[in-house]
Amino acid sequence: MITTHDFVVIWECATIAVTLAVLWFIVFRAAPERRPLYWAIFLAWLLAGYIWDVNINFVGHVEYSDHWWMMYRVNGKAEPAIAPFIYIFWEVVPALVALHYRELLNRALGRHAIWWILLGFLLWSFYLDFASTSWHPVWAYYQRWPYKLEYPLTAPFVNDFLCTGAFFVFRKLDDLRQRGVQLRFRELAVRSALATNVTCAILLVSIVVLKQLPLLDRIPIPYVKSQY
Amino acid sequence: MSAGQVNVVAPEELVLGRRIKTALVALVLVGIVWVLIAGHFWHHLGRITVLPARAGDRIAVDVSSPAHRAGLADLTAVVRTSDGRTLRIQSDVSVPARGEAHAAFDFAPLLQSDEHVTSFKVKK
Numbered sequence: 001m002i003t004t005h006d007f008v009v010i011w012e013c014a015t016i017a018v019t020l021a022v023l024w025f026i027v028f029r030a031a032p033e034r035r036p037l038y039w040a041i042f043l044a045w046l047l048a049g050y051i052w053d054v055n056i057n058f059v060g061h062v063e064y065s066d067h068w069w070m071m072y073r074v075n076g077k078a079e080p081a082i083a084p085f086i087y088i089f090w091e092v093v094p095a096l097v098a099l100h101y102r103e104l105l106n107r108a109l110g111r112h113a114i115w116w117i118l119l120g121f122l123l124w125s126f127y128l129d130f131a132s133t134s135w136h137p138v139w140a141y142y143q144r145w146p147y148k149l150e151y152p153l154t155a156p157f158v159n160d161f162l163c164t165g166a167f168f169v170f171r172k173l174d175d176l177r178q179r180g181v182q183l184r185f186r187e188l189a190v191r192s193a194l195a196t197n198v199t200c201a202i203l204l205v206s207i208v209v210l211k212q213l214p215l216l217d218r219i220p221i222p223y224v225k226s227q228y
Numbered sequence: 229m230s231a232g233q234v235n236v237v238a239p240e241e242l243v244l245g246r247r248i249k250t251a252l253v254a255l256v257l258v259g260i261v262w263v264l265i266a267g268h269f270w271h272h273l274g275r276i277t278v279l280p281a282r283a284g285d286r287i288a289v290d291v292s293s294p295a296h297r298a299g300l301a302d303l304t305a306v307v308r309t310s311d312g313r314t315l316r317i318q319s320d321v322s323v324p325a326r327g328e329a330h331a332a333f334d335f336a337p338l339l340q341s342d343e344h345v346t347s348f349k350v351k352k
Binding site: 116120 | 238246248252
């Protein structure tokens with residue numbers, strides 16, 4: 001039988017493996033002219049992921065389901081410091097795929113390519129929230145959703161907002177490069193970090209504000225509480 | 229692509245594009261069916277699964293849904309444990325007719341120290 005500790009180890013190994021795969025891609029497979037942008041995206045999401053996780057879980061105390069919560073759920077404590085590495089998988093991977101195959105996708109998908117790509121992001125977010133975990137944890141997971149509009153269609157849109165909002169800035173940076181604008185790595189990193197953090201900030205503020213609205217009564221959150 | 233630029237697309241890229249679009253639309257349709265089915269069974273799902281719970285844990289359950297509310301006094305949870313036992317645990321509160329409600333289930337007296345809960349279902 002798989003134990004809680006096994007689950008945590010598998011989760012950590014998978015997260016590190018995905019991160020290593022992304023690093024390998026950037027170093028060995030990415031087009032050299034786009035490599036600085038990819039590094040910037042990688043760093044920007046890592047930074048924004050940490051800030052977002054700390055804010056959402058520990059500062060804002062928004063009972064928004066997250067992988068940190070999942071870790072807590074199986075582990076009894078929100079221990080793994082690598083939890084925000086999951087953003088490498090959630091946000092960096094789709095952004096890199098869409099940029100790496102940008103020209104091909106533009107040709108293949110035609111005039112409305114960007115809309116198809118955004119639909120892909122949305123489905124990716126749904127995949128992450130539904131199919132990437134088994135059914136049972138998913139239903140428990142959504143019980144923590146703080147709004148009456150908790151029906152499990154909400155969280156994937158949150159992830160999609162993060163994914164899409166920052167992607168538009170990454171794409172714009174790629175446009176600038178294609179037009180011959182010389183951007184240093186520091187500028188790429190700053191602009192990417194602004195994109196991810198501003199996107200997260202908009203979302204965090206909207207969640208915190210929505211939480212206060214009487215229209216959206218919070219649902220009591222089930223919890224396991226030790227008596228000792 | 230700037231205006232007036234000729235966009236040359238290879239036939240295999242057109243095929244790829246069509247496949248991508250078909251896959252995306254198919255996934256949307258599957259998702260809609262999935263959500264409809266899940267929504268239909270939503271009220272059957274136990275409203276709590278913070279597992280594994282161990283001896284000493286109390287599980288608090290949101291019992292605000294109409295399915296739990298209708299004429300309830302006390303709630304019973306049917307619990308399966310890692311040792312294969314099936315337990316019935318009475319909640320410590322009754323459910324009010326309206327408003328949010330929590331029912332708490334106390335596992336402490338029932339579980340062995342090395343035993344944990346593997347499934348948990350609130351019964352009417």
